Structure formats: C-alpha cells, structure tokens
Amino acid sequence: MSRTPLVKLVNVSKSFGRVYALEGINLELYPGEIVSLVGDNGAGKSTLTKIISGTEKPDSGSEIYFKGDLVRNWNSAKARTLGIETVHQNRALSEQQSIYANVFLGREKTNALGFVKRKEEIAQTEKLMRTIGYTSKVWTPSSSVNKLSGGERQGVAISRAILFDSQLVLLDEPTTAMALSEAAEVMDFIRNLKQEGRSVIFISHNPWDAHAVADRFVILERGKVVFDAPKGDMTADQFVAHLHNFAKK
Amino acid sequence: MSASKKLQIPEKLRPVVGASIFFFIMIIAFMITSPGVFLDFGIYTAVFLSLPLFTIVGLGLVYITVAGEIDLSFPSIIALSGLAFAWTLEQTQLNFGIAAIAAIVVGTACGYINGLLVTKLGLSSLITTLGMNFALIGLTNILNRGEVRMLSDMDGTWVRRIVVGSWGPIPAQMFWSLGVALVLGLILHRHKFGIHVHVAGDNPEAGRAMGVNIERTKTLAFVIVGITSAITAMIAILLNSTYFATMGEGYLLPVLAAVFVGGTPVTGGRGTIGGLVIGAATVVFIQVGVVASGLDGYWTSLGFGLVIVLSLLGHRWFSGRLTR
Numbered sequence: 001m002s003r004t005p006l007v008k009l010v011n012v013s014k015s016f017g018r019v020y021a022l023e024g025i026n027l028e029l030y031p032g033e034i035v036s037l038v039g040d041n042g043a044g045k046s047t048l049t050k051i052i053s054g055t056e057k058p059d060s061g062s063e064i065y066f067k068g069d070l071v072r073n074w075n076s077a078k079a080r081t082l083g084i085e086t087v088h089q090n091r092a093l094s095e096q097q098s099i100y101a102n103v104f105l106g107r108e109k110t111n112a113l114g115f116v117k118r119k120e121e122i123a124q125t126e127k128l129m130r131t132i133g134y135t136s137k138v139w140t141p142s143s144s145v146n147k148l149s150g151g152e153r154q155g156v157a158i159s160r161a162i163l164f165d166s167q168l169v170l171l172d173e174p175t176t177a178m179a180l181s182e183a184a185e186v187m188d189f190i191r192n193l194k195q196e197g198r199s200v201i202f203i204s205h206n207p208w209d210a211h212a213v214a215d216r217f218v219i220l221e222r223g224k225v226v227f228d229a230p231k232g233d234m235t236a237d238q239f240v241a242h243l244h245n246f247a248k249k
Numbered sequence: 250m251s252a253s254k255k256l257q258i259p260e261k262l263r264p265v266v267g268a269s270i271f272f273f274i275m276i277i278a279f280m281i282t283s284p285g286v287f288l289d290f291g292i293y294t295a296v297f298l299s300l301p302l303f304t305i306v307g308l309g310l311v312y313i314t315v316a317g318e319i320d321l322s323f324p325s326i327i328a329l330s331g332l333a334f335a336w337t338l339e340q341t342q343l344n345f346g347i348a349a350i351a352a353i354v355v356g357t358a359c360g361y362i363n364g365l366l367v368t369k370l371g372l373s374s375l376i377t378t379l380g381m382n383f384a385l386i387g388l389t390n391i392l393n394r395g396e397v398r399m400l401s402d403m404d405g406t407w408v409r410r411i412v413v414g415s416w417g418p419i420p421a422q423m424f425w426s427l428g429v430a431l432v433l434g435l436i437l438h439r440h441k442f443g444i445h446v447h448v449a450g451d452n453p454e455a456g457r458a459m460g461v462n463i464e465r466t467k468t469l470a471f472v473i474v475g476i477t478s479a480i481t482a483m484i485a486i487l488l489n490s491t492y493f494a495t496m497g498e499g500y501l502l503p504v505l506a507a508v509f510v511g512g513t514p515v516t517g518g519r520g521t522i523g524g525l526v527i528g529a530a531t532v533v534f535i536q537v538g539v540v541a542s543g544l545d546g547y548w549t550s551l552g553f554g555l556v557i558v559l560s561l562l563g564h565r566w567f568s569g570r571l572t573r
Contacts, residue, residue: 092458094448096518101444106459108441115440144260
C-alpha cells in the first residue's frame with residue numbers, strides 16, 4: 001500500500017517494572033479502515049489502546065507517527081486534537097439526561113454567558129445520529145438516554161466520538177454484555193463510521209464480532225503482535241481457528 | 250395519534266404538574282373545611298409573607314439535591330449569615346450594601362467549606378452538613394452572646410420598602426423570590442453549569458470521562474445553598490426588623506419537604522425549580538392554614554407528614570418511577 005498511514009506505531013513498548021505489557025509493537029492504521037484487535041485477557045489490548053489515545057505513556061524508544069510525521073510527547077490532549085477519540089467500555093453516559101446533552105457533555109455549545117445553544121446542539125445531534133445509522137424514529141435528540149436500548153446507548157457514545165470530525169475511533173469492547181440484536185446494531189454503527197471515511201480500532205473478546213466488521217485483524221499475544229493480515233476471504237471459522245492456534249502456544 | 254397520546258404530559262413537566270394538582274386539591278379541601286378563612290384574601294397575604302423565605306433557600310436545596318448531595322446545615326447558615334447582616338448594619342449605621350456583602354460572604358464561605366469537606370475529603374454530605382449545622386449554630390451563639398438585635402431604625406428606609414414593602418396586596422419579597430427562582434431555574438436547565446450539576450448527581454464518572462470538573466461543580470452547588478440561605482436571612486431580618494440567633498429554626502424540615510413534595514427525587518440527577526415553588530407553597534399553606542382554620546398548632550406536623558407521604562405516592566403514580 002502506498003498510502004500514508006493515519007497512525008503508525010514503531011517499536012512501541014510499555015513495561016510495568018520488569019514486566020512487559022507491550023513489546024516492540026509495529027502497527028499501521030490506514031484511513032477508512034476497521035482493524036479488529038483481538039487477544040486473550042492480559043494480551044495488551046487495553047494498554048495498546050490507552051497508548052494510542054494518549055492516556056498511557058509508552059516507554060522511551062517508542063515512536064508514534066501521525067500522517068507520516070513523528071509526534072513527540074504523545075498525550076491525550078494531542079491525540080484528541082488530532083482527532084482520536086475513545087469510546088469507553090462503561091459507556092460514560094449520564095442516563096437521566098438527554099441524548100444531546102450527553103453528546104455535548106463537557107464540550108457544550110454556549111453563548112458568551114455560558115447558556116447552552118440548544119437548537120444548534122439538537123440539530124447537530126440529529127445529524128450525527130443519522131450519520132451513524134440511527135433508524136428508530138421513536139427517539140429524538142431530546143429523549144433521555146435511559147429510554148434507549150443498550151445498542152442505542154452505545155450509539156450515543158459513538159456519535160459523541162465523531163462529534164468533532166474525529167478520524168480514528170477506538171472502541172473498547174463496545175458489545176460486552178449486550179443482547180445479540182443490540183450488538184448487531186452497534187456493528188452497523190461501526191460500519192457506518194467506515195463509510196464516513198473514519199478509521200476504527202475495534203477491540204473485542206468475541207472473535208465473531210471481530211470478524212464481522214474487520215478489514216484487517218491484529219492478534220496480540222503476551223504484548224506482541226503475532227498476527228497482522230487483511231481479512232481477505234478468511235472465513236469466521238478460519239479466523240477462530242487461527243486464534244485458538246495462538247492461544248495454545 | 251390516539252387520544253391517550255394527545256393527553257400525554259412531557260416527562261420533564263410531570264413533577265410540576267403532579268405537585269400542582271396536589272396543591273390545588275389541598276387548597277380546595279381547606280376551602281371546603283373552613284371557607285371563612287380560605288375564601289378571604291387575608292390568608293393569602295399571610296402566606297405570601299413567609300413563602301418567599303422558604304422558596305429562596307429551597308432553590309439552593311434543589312441544586313444540591315440534583316447534584317446528588319444533601320445539605321442539612323442551611324438553618325445555621327441562615328443564623329450565621331443573618332448575624333453578619335445584622336451586626337454590620339449596627340456597625341455601619343445601616344449601610345445595607347456592606348451588610349449584604351458581609352452576609353453573602355459568610356454564606357458563600359459556609360457553602361465552600363461544606364463543599365471542600367465533601368468533595369476533597371470524600372465525606373458523606375449528610376453527616377458532614379449535620380455536623381456543620383451544629384458547629385455553625387454554636388459559632389453563631391458564641392458570637393452573638395444571646396443578644397436580640399433590634400433594628401427598628403430601618404423601618405422607614407427605602408431598602409426595606411423595596412425588598413419587603415407591599416406592591417399592591419402582594420408583598421414585594423414574593424416578586425423577588427420568583428425572580429431568583431427564574432434566574433436559578435434558567436441556570437439549572439439551560440446553562441452549562443446546570444447540566445454539569447445534573448451529571449454530577451446522575452453519573453459523576455461519565456462527567457469526569459468527558460472532562461467535567463465534578464468536584465468543582467458540587468462545591469459550587471454547596472455555595473449556592475450558602476448564598477440562598479444568606480438571602481433568606483436578609484429578607485427575614487428586613488421583614489422583622491429584628492435579629493435573633495434562633496431565626497434559622499423551623500426551616501430544616503419544611504424546606505426539605507418543599508423540595509421533595511415539589512417532585513425533586515432524593516436520588517440526584519433530576520430536579521425541578523417550578524416544582525419547588527409549588528412544594529414551598531404547599532408547605533407554607535399547611536403551616537398557615539392549620540393555624541388559621543382554628544386547629545391546634547400540633548396538627549401542623551400531622552398535616553406535613555400526610556402531605557409528604559401522599560405527594561410522594563402521587564409523584565410515583567404520576568411519573569411511574571420517581572424516588573425509586
């Protein structure tokens with residue numbers, strides 16, 4: 001591929017004392033690509049996403065490039081300005097508040113006195129909900145979040161992640177503890193993100209979910225990338241078999 | 250659209266509508282049982298005299314309840330900030346501006362201390378403010394030394410006429426309290442800070458994850474209780490032209506009742522300013538009404554108890570899931 005990767009990790013390591021959580025990771029993420037990051041508990045998936053989102057500092061010698069340029073002192077503020085957003089495992093929604101209040105939480109559109117420009121927020125939320133594929137007509141941006149299904153709630157969190165034209169969305173186990181239909185809904189949201197030209201890193205325990213949305217698989221095992229290949233015509237069963245192979249070693 | 254759909258009341262308005270229905274049923278009941286009193290305008294003037302006091306401090310309590318905390322120290326903040334107001338008036342030959350600043354500063358400081366204790370040290374707000382209620386009334390008594398401060402010199406002043414004079418048959422403080430309710434209502438429901446207050450009480454972790462300073466938000470909510478307590482103290486002193494250290498007594502339970510009767514749930518994350526105004530009116534009507542209708546004052550507490558329990562049941566029935 002001759003395109004410039006959106007984010008490129010070169011020799012990224014993270015150690016806690018003498019234990020390596022990540023060891024010499026090299027990874028390239030291209031625009032409009034969904035990468036499924038899979039691996040067992042403790043394989044380093046969370047640490048890797050935390051490094052990409054800037055909440056965890058990698059060891060010295062690690063290099064992170066954004067659109068071909070080396071970024072020094074990578075941190076969460078820099079990551080956010082460059083358009084990297086994380087959707088947290090625990091959704092981080094205030095469920096008694098409206099959808100639009102949640103989407104704009106902490107980044108409210110206000111006038112000079114700090115009063116919220118509701119019309120603008122509502123209109124923009126509506127657009128975002130349509131972008132990621134909210135089909136239900138029952139809910140409006142003013143509905144409170146506790147009226148939504150688990151999948152739709154995750155949709156609110158995903159809408160929030162693309163609010164400011166983010167280019168890379170990190171989804172940390174977005175379908176955990178969800179009913180199948182809800183998880184399917186979330187998968188649709190993720191596919192719509194790709195259609196919008198955004199990159200996605202999808203972290204999951206569930207190999208079938210990971211297979212369903214991915215363009216490329218990255219398997220982590222004990223802090224190392226042990227497999228990195230495009231999906232191609234690999235079936236879900238073959239992918240699961242692959243995973244089992246690595247787990248056995 | 251079916252008929253039942255057309256009649257649906259927006260969820261946000263339900264607590265207010267519920268509290269209003271309850272209020273009017275109560276008034277009608279009073280009118281039927283003692284028409285001589287409740288069909289006369291005099292009783293309403295009596296209600297309008299004290300209603301603003303309960304309303305204003307109740308507004309602060311709505312903020313702290315929505316923020317997921319509670320403040321039981323406001324009666325003593327009223328006493329202490331009232332002392333600051335009265336003492337400064339005495340020392341400055343009735344300089345109302347300086348005295349008001351003194352009262353607001355004391356109220357703000359008390360709220361700020363509450364806020365720091367709860368957010369920085371992680372103490373329970375229920376116990377912290379219970380302790381502060383004792384500590385602050387103790388401090389008030391130590392400073393005041395049991396004096397009753399007569400401020401009858403201010404009777405003819407323009408400040409007194411503007412703040413607690415009569416605008417037609419209605420006491421001026423009624424309009425002031427509605428003004429404060431309007432401003433605090435706008436901030437709670439339309440301002441960025443109000444949204445953060447809601448989130449602080451609903452899911453503080455969600456707020457933190459999105460960069461909202463939850464500790465500062467809660468501390469400011471405590472400060473609002475302090476400031477509304479100070480405003481209540483000032484109006485009460487202007488009204489009576491007297492300061493006594495027990496002036497905060499009798500607020501604690503009625504004001505809390507007004508908040509909850511108004512439809513703000515104890516669980517945080519939701520609340521209503523309109524409901525508080527109705528709730529305060531309900532509470533004050535019971536106080537004034539029981540006495541005016543010739544019943545023994547002892548009946549007031551029984552009336553309160555019934556109203557609180559019945560109104561909670563009403564809200565539950567009305568909104569389906571309140572207070573659970």
